[in-house]
Amino acid sequence: MADDRQTYWQYISTGKLGLQFCPACQKHIFYPRGLCPHCLQSGLEWKEATGRGVLYSYTIVHVSALPDFSSETPYIYVLVDLDEGVRIPSNLIDCHLDDLKVGMPVKLDFIERQGKDLPVFKPAI
Amino acid sequence: MLAVFKPHNAVITGIGELKPSMDAGDKTSLDLLGEAAALALLDAGLHKTDIDGLLVTPPSEDSYFLWPSQVAEYLQFSPVFMNMVELGGASAAATIARAALLVETGICRHCLCLSGGIWDKHVFNTLEGKMAVMSQAEIDYDLPYGPMGFNSGYALIARRHMHEYGTTPEQLAKIVVDQRSNALANPDALFRKPITVADVLSSPLIVDPLHLLEIVRPCSGAAAVIVSRLPAYAGTNHDPVYVRGFGEAYTHNSIAYAPSLTTSPIKLASRRALQMAGIEVKDIDFVALYDCYTITVLISLEDIGFCAKGEGGRFVENTDLTYAGSLPCNTHGGQLSCGQPSFAGGMSHVTEAARQLRGEAGARQVRKNRRALVNGNGGVMSTQCCLILGRE
Numbered sequence: 049m050a051d052d053r054q055t056y057w058q059y060i061s062t063g064k065l066g067l068q069f070c071p072a073c074q075k076h077i078f079y080p081r082g083l084c085p086h087c088l089q090s091g092l093e094w095k096e097a098t099g100r101g102v103l104y105s106y107t108i109v110h111v112s113a114l115p116d117f118s119s120e121t122p123y124i125y126v127l128v129d130l131d132e133g134v135r136i137p138s139n140l141i142d143c144h145l146d147d148l149k150v151g152m153p154v155k156l157d158f159i160e161r162q163g164k165d166l167p168v169f170k171p172a173i
Numbered sequence: 174m175l176a177v178f179k180p181h182n183a184v185i186t187g188i189g190e191l192k193p194s195m196d197a198g199d200k201t202s203l204d205l206l207g208e209a210a211a212l213a214l215l216d217a218g219l220h221k222t223d224i225d226g227l228l229v230t231p232p233s234e235d236s237y238f239l240w241p242s243q244v245a246e247y248l249q250f251s252p253v254f255m256n257m258v259e260l261g262g263a264s265a266a267a268t269i270a271r272a273a274l275l276v277e278t279g280i281c282r283h284c285l286c287l288s289g290g291i292w293d294k295h296v297f298n299t300l301e302g303k304m305a306v307m308s309q310a311e312i313d314y315d316l317p318y319g320p321m322g323f324n325s326g327y328a329l330i331a332r333r334h335m336h337e338y339g340t341t342p343e344q345l346a347k348i349v350v351d352q353r354s355n356a357l358a359n360p361d362a363l364f365r366k367p368i369t370v371a372d373v374l375s376s377p378l379i380v381d382p383l384h385l386l387e388i389v390r391p392c393s394g395a396a397a398v399i400v401s402r403l404p405a406y407a408g409t410n411h412d413p414v415y416v417r418g419f420g421e422a423y424t425h426n427s428i429a430y431a432p433s434l435t436t437s438p439i440k441l442a443s444r445r446a447l448q449m450a451g452i453e454v455k456d457i458d459f460v461a462l463y464d465c466y467t468i469t470v471l472i473s474l475e476d477i478g479f480c481a482k483g484e485g486g487r488f489v490e491n492t493d494l495t496y497a498g499s500l501p502c503n504t505h506g507g508q509l510s511c512g513q514p515s516f517a518g519g520m521s522h523v524t525e526a527a528r529q530l531r532g533e534a535g536a537r538q539v540r541k542n543r544r545a546l547v548n549g550n551g552g553v554m555s556t557q558c559c560l561i562l563g564r565e
Contacts, residue, residue, distance in 0.1 A: 107328035108381035113298045117319035137315045150336035
């Protein structure tokens with residue numbers, strides 16, 4: 049596995065969400081890459097994310113053909129806009145379906161899935 | 174600024190399309206492509222040896238290593254130019270744009286655009302089938318969260334559109350209801366049972382807010398279109414359909430990294446196509462818009478400019494989109510009624526527009542048929558190719 053992907057999961061194994069940052073562009077980047085997609089230069093740094101963001105959009109998945117998810121329905125698949133200015137796909141947990149609202153503040157949490165820690169989000173109260 | 178390229182000599186001379194099917198029996202993808210090619214040649218009044226350009230789209234589940242070469246060998250074509258266009262659902266429309274370039278430049282006289290394949294549910298509904306249509310970034314950072322193929326991507330768009338503009342499930346449902354009315358006049362449609370808005374909304378929620386009847390059904394099939402250089406079509410049987418303009422635009426692959434969920438690259442692609450054709454939105458008589466989901470059509474109508482951004486819900490609610498209406502849309506019933514035979518789903522919009530422009534659409538013939546806008550959309554509003562086709 050390439051270094052950038054490895055670092056991402058290393059952060060997660062210590063209970064943190066790491067994001068790449070381009071010192072030249074002064075921009076955070078998601079997903080991890082070997083170079084900055086804006087200036088195409090290497091030298092990206094890693095920074096710990098605040099873990100705060102807002103729900104950009106969501107869908108409640110009622111039917112899933114994915115083997116690990118077909119018995120987990122309904123589950124909430126989301127896009128979160130992080131305070132750092134990047135958007136990431138994830139799941140929303142600990143949220144009643146009636147309380148779901150686009151634009152709601154969310155915060156980072158972790159779950160274990162298939163023996164691996166996974167960053168997810170829950171409502172920020 | 175570069176002068177805008179204007180095609181003058183590129184015409185569609187032949188179309189061939191197989192009836193979509195849920196079970197293609199013993200046939201292979203290559204067999205289906207051959208059958209569609211034979212129909213298009215017959216339609217054009219051309220012989221196989223007249224074809225000197227071959228543009229193919231990928232098949233559904235076959236290995237497509239050297240696919241143009243596989244197709245050319247199986248069907249014994251010896252083109253002077255061939256290629257595979259892989260832009261997802263936009264591939265079929267994009268073959269027409271590239272064929273127009275090939276005949277305009279004189280590299281080819283008759284370019285065959287071929288699309289389709291066998292759909293295999295045993296591959297489609299497996300983890301491997303899902304991963305086969307994902308980028309490495311999606312496999313690494315998206316798949317762990319259970320995205321349901323393209324369904325969840327379009328559901329995110331629909332939800333965001335509802336949030337920003339108050340679009341309702343009823344308004345989205347109206348799109349597929351009108352298209353189903355069109356399908357009733359198309360004997361080749363896969364689904365021909367009349368439906369109401371209530372039927373759509375009472376069909377199972379698959380990925381909230383999208384219901385089963387708002388989601389395209391994969392199937393098997395194939396379609397072929399021949400683009401020729403004027404006046405080389407002398408032997409052909411029909412009035413030519415002119416390729417007057419095309420435009421493409423790309424901003425993202427995965428919807429998670431799109432600049433916006435509610436404005437798509439169709440906005441730019443359609444502007445570019447209209448500019449090449451030297452016309453405006455109001456000059457379009459009818460449309461054939463890629464319809465993998467209802468929300469795809471709504472976003473397309475807004476981005477092309479038939480209504481303002483955010484007004485799409487009210488627009489479709491108040492506009493008759495059937496072949497008898499003020500803005501006929503997907504007069505064959507669309508993929509939502511005809512099924513999606515792999516990449517040939519996108520070609521069905523081209524063949525239907527050509528039928529309408531020729532005046533050969535039978536019971537579903539539109540009254541005004543001078544100019545059509547066709548859109549091909551790939552990924553999750555990712556790859557876009559708009560075509561302007563005209564009778565003159």
